[in-house]
Amino acid sequence: MSAPLRNPVGAGLPEPTIRTATLADLDALVALEHAAFATDRAERRAIRHAIQSPTMDVLAALIDAPDADPTPVLVGAAVLERRRSSRIARLASIAVAPNRGGLGLGGRLLDAAEAHARARGCDRLRLEVRADNGAGIRLYERRGYVRFAVRPDYYEDGMEAWRYERGL
Template sequence: MASQPEVRVRRARREDAEAIIALEQLFPGDRMSDRAIRRLLGVPSAAAWVALRQRWTCGALVMTTRRGSTIARIYSLVVHPEARGHGLGIRLVHAAQTEARKRGCRTMSLEVRADNQAARALYERLGYHLHACLPDYYEDGETGLRLRRTF
């Protein structure tokens, strides 16, 4: 069995925008717009990370915070299907949680599709719990689930 090339996780930079945009296209709907991605990569209230296998960006996470709030939000997490199953989602979430704590946040919040069993299982393994059910949350009418984890 051939070993996989090492994957490293680092803070995203403005020049990572195109790769993050390409990853966002993997979502069936409710994607971040190109404009939103470019904006979030340049504002202090957001932070993003990319997972790189050699020069291929195979995962990304965008987190937002608000001044005066102790709740950070995972705005988007995506791992390319060919890179799944190697713990990249966990590594990206851990990077975001570490930064959220540095910013004084005590809780991480996110929304996930009720029908996204893989993502829900990932977040459950990481200690996230149901905070609210959001009927008709997604553009196709799918229910959203707001999950939270306190540090």
């Protein structure tokens, strides 16, 4: 079992490791969710459910602590959903610690989510992104994702979601 992660803090730019999250990571994942998103946050019990679900993968990106503390620091996470009867996976979320934005961590998490989906027999990945999330939209479009639908009033604040898909 992995050691629990600390909350997303810290300076320095060490290369993150991405691994499957465990229940020991729950507190840090909840803290990251609150740091990364102003609205539409997953609640603690939803994150716990995702970690324990046989049809979901929660990926944790962590770095070594900048001090002598042996506990890794959570700097990002991704949640992947699958259905047993489908070869299409859904990227439910990518969260990056605010002090790690613009450093390519979102792309690394996306790569890891795609690899997990392929390893579980999926051949397509779908996702939703806020229409005002320019950085997310640029990432997905650069990676070959194609917008195929718009969902009006999708988020808590009324913002629409753009739906994207890409073959794996």
